[in-house]
Amino acid sequence: MGREQYRAIRANYQRVLDQIELAACSVGRRPEAIRVVVVTKGHPVEAVFEALSAGIRVFGENYAEEGVQKMLAVGDEQGIEWHMIGHVQSRKAKLAAQYYDFIHSVDSLKLAERLERFAAEFGRRTPILLECNVSGEASKFGWTAWDEAHWEDLLPNFEQIVAMDHLEVCGLMTMAPYFDDPEPARPYFRRLRRLQEFLMQRLPDASWNELSMGMSGDFQVAVQEGATLVRIGTAILGPRPEITET
Numbered sequence: 001m002g003r004e005q006y007r008a009i010r011a012n013y014q015r016v017l018d019q020i021e022l023a024a025c026s027v028g029r030r031p032e033a034i035r036v037v038v039v040t041k042g043h044p045v046e047a048v049f050e051a052l053s054a055g056i057r058v059f060g061e062n063y064a065e066e067g068v069q070k071m072l073a074v075g076d077e078q079g080i081e082w083h084m085i086g087h088v089q090s091r092k093a094k095l096a097a098q099y100y101d102f103i104h105s106v107d108s109l110k111l112a113e114r115l116e117r118f119a120a121e122f123g124r125r126t127p128i129l130l131e132c133n134v135s136g137e138a139s140k141f142g143w144t145a146w147d148e149a150h151w152e153d154l155l156p157n158f159e160q161i162v163a164m165d166h167l168e169v170c171g172l173m174t175m176a177p178y179f180d181d182p183e184p185a186r187p188y189f190r191r192l193r194r195l196q197e198f199l200m201q202r203l204p205d206a207s208w209n210e211l212s213m214g215m216s217g218d219f220q221v222a223v224q225e226g227a228t229l230v231r232i233g234t235a236i237l238g239p240r241p242e243i244t245e246t
Contacts, residue, residue: 009047010054012236013038016219020230023223034223037083037212039233041066042240045073051237052077060104060231062086064095071099085173085212085231087141094118097126104173104212104229107131107141112161119166126166129173129212130158134191140175148191151198158199162206171210171228172196182218189213189225196226 013036021031037060040048048059048070060083061067071082084100088111096103097118106112106128119126133142143154162169174192176185192213200208214222216235223230233240 005047006050006053008238009050009056009236012238013051013054013056016232016235019220020223023220027224029223029226033228035229036236037085037229037231038236039085039215039231040070040237041086041233043233043237045070047237048074052080056236057081058083060085060233061100064088064092064100068095068099083229088115090114097124098122100126102127102129102170104129104231105131105141106161106167107143109157109160112164112167116164116166124166125168127168127170128161129171129210130161130169131173132192132195134174134188134195135177137177142174145174145195146191148194151195155202158203162203169206169208171208171212172199173212173229175215176213176218176222178217182221185218186221186225189222189227193226 016036020034024031024034035058037058038051038056039060041062057079058081063086064084067082081101083102083104084096085104088096088105090111093111093114097115103126115126131142132145133140134145136146161167172192172195174188176188179185192211196208196211210228211226212229212231214227214230216232219230219232
């Protein structure tokens with residue numbers, strides 16, 4: 001990592017911000033309503049330092065332990081947020097509750113109950129999103145939400161989570177199927193937004209304001225469909241190696 005890498009990250013980040021602004025303005029949204037979570041999965045801690053130098057302060061990790069290692073290396077620099085965006089295994093719930101500022105991927109009542117218990121132990125109230133599978137792909141985690149006729153079935157579990165003292169439900173997260181062209185992803189982002197509207201009416205005790213959707217290949221469409229958080233790695237930090245958590 002060096003000056004050239006820093007310049008590339010800074011330029012990539014600005015390009016993404018410009019694209020978000022264009023996408024937001026095209027549908028009458030305020031660009032400042034959308035935040036970029038820069039995904040550092042698979043990148044060394046040096047990349048985080050370069051990103052910090054480029055003005056980035058919100059980072060996303062897919063694997064709990066990898067993210068904690070980077071947090072400890074970076075230290076308590078002012079204004080940094082660490083978001084857990086990947087599937088949280090039950091045995092990693094304690095790490096997630098202890099270290100992460102925001103958890104995007106709460107995909108079961110069991111996980112929520114574990115996070116609640118650990119957040120209570122650490123004296124924290126953790127913002128979370130409920131991850132929803134709106135595509136029906138078996139490879140995707142999340143609450144079953146691709147059939148709108150069955151959204152009522154989600155309410156009992158969601159109501160229990162909203163009532164938890166140490167978790168703050170802030171909205172929803174999804175992953176659209178991968179397409180070479182981002183346009184086919186639009187219906188999936190639109191479905192998550194409709195689910196958000198449904199939950200705002202049925203469970204008004206939670207805010208539901210946040211929609212985490214859109215990645216490097218489709219974030220502009222996600223912004224047009226209401227994303228407030230976009231999770232972008234490759235388009236800012238460049239390619240990353242595959243990592244398998246143990």
